[in-house]
Amino acid sequence: MAKRALITGITGQDGSYLAEHLLGLGYQVWGVLRHDSDPAASRIAHLVGDLSFTRAEFDDSASLLSAVERARPDEIYNLAGTSYVPTTWRHAELTTEVNGMGVLRMLEAIRVVCGLDESTAGGGIRFYQASSSEMFGKVTETPQHETTIFHPRSPYGVAKTYGHHITRNYRESFGMYAVSGIMFNHESPRRGSEFVTRKITLAAANIKLGHQDKLHLGNLDAQRDWGYAGDYVKAMHLMLQQPTPTDYVIGTGTLHSVRETARIAFETVGLDWRDHVVVDPDLIRPAEVETLCANPAKAHAELGWKPSLTFEELIQTMAEADLRRLSTG
Template sequence: MKNALITGITGQDGAYLSQHLLKEGYKVYGLIARRSTDTLWRLNYLGIENEVELIEGDMTDISSLIRAIKISKASEVYNLAAQSFVGTSWSQPILTAEVTGVGVTNILEAIRLLDPSIKFYQASTSEMFGLIQESMQSENTPFYPRSPYGVAKLYGHWITVNYRESFNIHASSGILFNHESPLRGIEFVTRKVTDAVAKIKLGLSDELRLGNIDAKRDWGFAGDYVEAMWMMLQQDKPDDYVIATGKTTTVRDMCKIAFDHVNLNYDDYVIIDPKFYRPAEVDVLLGNPTKAKEKLKWEPKTSLEDLIIMMVDADLGRIKKQQQRG
């Protein structure tokens, strides 16, 4: 049996990756930051809360990372921990830099000191492309991040490459484009939309306030994308891969899919609010997943329509349960 350690296990990707690794027969350990609120709801939602072993630690404390690697005896480490909300990175840029950027160095250094044969996965992001230099972004497209989050992730990406080349560590980065699910945080636009649609349909709200609804994104299902993470660490040689659908959709069209599913017209409810415009907007992101398809044999399985319907139905179910309990 293989042992894996996942940082950020309580997030969307951490939960789905845990589920996937358990299916593959792994013993799964997760690094968890000390919090007074319940952060395990995603693991609970997937019914795997009692199947993973949690270790307290923090990405800014290398001693806790060393301890976690020793306890887990991991042969694979997946670094998904980050301050991962782009909007927050402008109001908390130093925290974002320390956790999302320097935190990557901390865990790579822990691996180097303890056991350089451990395989490492770094969660990179399409936000590193930012002000896009090519209409379709691949592993060779120049980066131009447009947020403190994107800048911090770019540092994490390049330090992963550096440790791979300097210390011969099997370290790979997945440059993941937007990936969503019913486990997405409410602050992210897809979940904000599907949650609002459910509330409007159930008579609990009458509007949805958004910023730039003409921004275009390449959206996929998180459950599909975590399989690519695992596939990267099964390769003989480490490398970097763009994980995307290769299709782009506006926020406006995504809203239309969500409202259409409950037989409502999005024009009647969506209000443009300048408060939600970003200081530096990323207008279009469109990934080229050719390398992942050819080398990893990875393909996205879930269409955007199916994904949004899945999320709306999950939010409808969640809110109805709350009403019944209420």
């Protein structure tokens, strides 16, 4: 019998790639939708006929419990939540509610459905929590690994840190197979346009086509460990196939700057980024994180996972995809 997976945040970048990956492995895939969400108008429009759906809200424990009871999954991937860090400063309470307390509510739903308490030895549904490199924030060491100290510098990072710790707490308290993937930045042509990599590739395409002239960016020297989202969802799946639940850092282990991203994107469409990029101080974060760079050695050794695309290939792919999309209307 085919395994069942339940994905929260299925209409997002990661959710869409994960759904594709799991369908390719023969899974029955369920997606959790918010009550106002239309899957046919999202990144998973091409998959709708192959998926099953249930609706729930992350501030509503009863709806999450109902979703788990209805889908009866073997695996749950919790990818839902606010993910654009600057926005979380404007919506700090909502960010904490969804990215923090929402994780607790989902873990409680699993505990109830599986009948787990302090006297049980675990079993049942396996749970993946999408943790984030933003938990490291003001870093204490570089690169960062699974035991690096957390010092988050945004409401997003703080909420993700809570979600990470409560996931580990349920694993240790109830024997639940619950793991967190500490994901460093991962991008793709499906990335939201508010994120800097996609903002850059979209602007390069628009400028090439004469739809705009300038691109406003913040700190050009900011560096990130950027990888391809399609690779990272494969790591998520691998984490739930291991004999013992444990957490993993997922990243490339290499750093690249916003400036370098702009250079590659504009070169891909035949332009010089210096003719079009304007530095805007208003776009610089209130508390910029330090150097976030992964040490994915544990994932390499235990999961056999490694990224398939280089950074340059990733940005080129995104810029080319945006140019094609905008050229065809």
